[in-house]
Amino acid sequence: MISIQCPKVASNREMNIEEALEIVESAIEQGHLNRVQEIVFRQSWEGKSYTEIARSSGYEAGYVRDAGCRLWQVLSRAFGKKVTKNNLHGVLKKEIDAVAHATQTYCSYAPEWQQAQQPVAQLMSMEATTGQYQDWADAVDVSIFYNRTAELATLQQWVVKERCRLVTIFGMGGIGKTALVVKLAQQVQDNFQYLIWRSLRNTPLLKDLIAELIQFHFQGQHINLADTASGRILQLMTHLRSSRCLLILDNVESILQSGNHIGCYQAGYEDYGQLFRCMAETPHSSCLMLTSREKPRSLTAKEGEKLPVRSLRLAGLDVIACREIFRARGEFLASESEWSILIQHYAGNPLVLKMVAPVIQDFFDCSISKFLLFIKQNTFIFGDIRYLFDQQFNRLANLEKELLYFLAVKQNPVPFSELIANFAPTLCRTDVIVTLASLQQRSLIEKVDDGFTLLLVVKRYFINKMIEEDRTETISQEIDCFNEKSLNKLI
Ligand SMILES: Nc1ncnc2c1ncn2[C@@H]1O[C@H](COP(=O)(O)OP(=O)(O)OP(=O)(O)O)[C@@H](O)[C@H]1O
Ligand SMILES: [Mg+2]
Known part of the structure; x- marks a missing residue:
């Protein structure tokens, strides 16, 4: 059995890092954190990500992450509940509240020596009335989170x-x-x-x-x-x-x-x-x-x-939040309008932008304008982004795919009447409506005033697919003369 020393923290104010550390060190078997554990604990308490901790401490990011995982395991054992980077504040606050509560009630009848020996298990059984039970399982770290x-x-x-x-x-x-x-x-x-x-x-x-x-x-x-x-x-x-x-x-x-x-x-x-x-x-x-x-x-x-x-x-992040995602990686060169074009192209999707940022750093000298020029001239889509869309593509019904191919080659939004005219000879109207609704719910098409259209990044993905599947005939039917230049107009 372990006992927790209760530092004098009034439960209605924020606990500071030294008090938190005191609680942790009195709860764990070894009695103190080692150097890297203490760094991870202190900086996690301040909401830093593993990458930031690695950067400021000089340790490898993987090493910091492993040390973090082991630390949360040690703390989970000590406190008898799952402790993660996300719930650290919550767990310790509850621990201190429980100890404070127990000490007050205990003082009235327990001898002084027993007060310091209040076991964690006993304190935790009070939680049902004084606090909460939480299990975050493998929920992700959101210490870097913009806007929303x-x-x-x-x-x-x-x-x-x-x-x-x-x-x-x-x-x-x-x-x-x-x-x-x-x-x-x-x-x-x-x-x-x-x-x-x-x-x-x-x-x-x-x-x-x-x-x-x-x-x-x-x-x-x-x-x-x-x-x-x-x-x-x-x-x-x-x-x-x-x-x-x-x-x-x-x-x-x-x-x-x-x-x-x-x-x-x-x-x-x-x-x-x-x-x-x-x-x-x-x-x-x-x-x-x-x-x-x-x-x-x-x-x-x-x-x-x-x-x-x-x-x-959920739609994409706004321009300011997206720019923060890039800023977290380093300095990029771009005008205001280039930022907007880039972010609109990728629909403010933070995961996609996180994949694009290192490519721009490594292959385009951190210049967004060079990158934009490149994607204008090439239908190419990066491996990781492609994988993300492949996952969604593989889940589509055949009719959904056909409709997306049809929309992908259109430069302007397509009115509902045109879609019906194109598909209804072979399909019933209801099928077309159901398919459009399904695609909207998958966030792959958008309804704008004058019809339906694809997000630019989705359009790019589908045009790539068509080129691979040798459907260039479909593309060329839409454009007078199919060549690199006319294709580029589409994306
Ligand atoms: N508001 C935000 N600020 C900063 N980063 C964000 C924000 N939202 C998401 N991210 C980052 O974008 C990436 C993708 O986010 P997340 O995993 O939440 O997407 P998702 O919609 O759940 O994806 P999936 O459909 O694959 O489950 C993650 O690395 C996440 O940290
Ligand atoms: Mg998710």
Whole structure:
């Protein structure tokens, strides 16, 4: 058993780093952090990323990251709960609150020597009344996070003020869904007794996922779990009614079908639809947040401005935030308008911009204008960006692909009537409408005043695909004479 010394921190003010370090060193078995652990702890406390810590300390980034992982494991063992870079402040604040609370009540009847020996396990059992349980699993580090003020305000309003039961954040790969939800969860965590984060990337069966959630809720007590997924959903709902929980499921697209129109569950995962339905339709005091590249189809009909089910389609970052992403890598040369063109070209997608920035540094002397000239003259698309779009392309239905190829070669937005005229002879009107809606929900096409169009980076990707698949005939039909120059006009 270990005991925590309680530094004199009034629980209503921010704890400083020295106090935090004192708590940590009194809790861990070895009694003190080694040099690199202390550096990682101090700078993580200040919200620095591993890269920044590596830069300022002179250690290799990989070494710092490994030291960080080991440190969080040591702290998790010491505090009996998962400690990560993200929840460090929260865990220590709760620890100090629990110790302060225990010391006050304990003082009234315990001899002085026992006060210093209050075991962590005993203090933690008070958490159910004084604090919260959190499991962030492998949620990402968001110590570098720009803007999204409006989106965070909207989500706070929905989750905290209006107590929405189910909120979905959807948008194209890399647009920042996960980062946004981690940030939001950090901001709203105090409003919930339980917070649990899970990624569906490895497609867990619902039965197993719920078993984990219920086990977490009961903190290791023995529970008789129902045999079926439906039975377990009912058991879970009982807990979600009795406590206010924030449950976050990331990467929901992993359990959805590919090769079909958007939003159908994969075989064997249909019961997730039942869970989402229960969360949306039955009264409870918790909130389920989903992030997905594709919106599960069953949810759309349940959403509404006045209903407890909402969704937010996440667009790219604004120019200022995007420029910060570049600034974090170093100095780049560009005029205001070049910045705008670059960022518009990549739809403000932070992941794509993070992939582009090192290319501009390494091959274009940090000059955005040289890079823009290059992409104007070449249809080439970088490996990592290509991989990101390949993932989305491989999930499309055939009709969706055909429609995207059709739109990719058009220089101007295509009116709905033209799409119908082109596709309706062989397809029924409804199929065209359903396909357009599906593509909009995948964030691959945009509706503008005079029709439908592709984001520039998506257009570039599809033109590349067409060249590879030797569909240049389709392109040349659209342009009088197909040559390098006319193709460049398109992208
Ligand atoms: N507001 C932001 N400020 C700075 N960086 C950001 C921001 N949002 C996202 N990023 C960075 O962009 C990258 C992609 O973000 P994220 O993983 O959240 O995207 P995603 O939409 O969840 O992607 P996927 O569909 O692949 O799950 C990450 O490296 C993340 O740190
Ligand atoms: Mg994500």
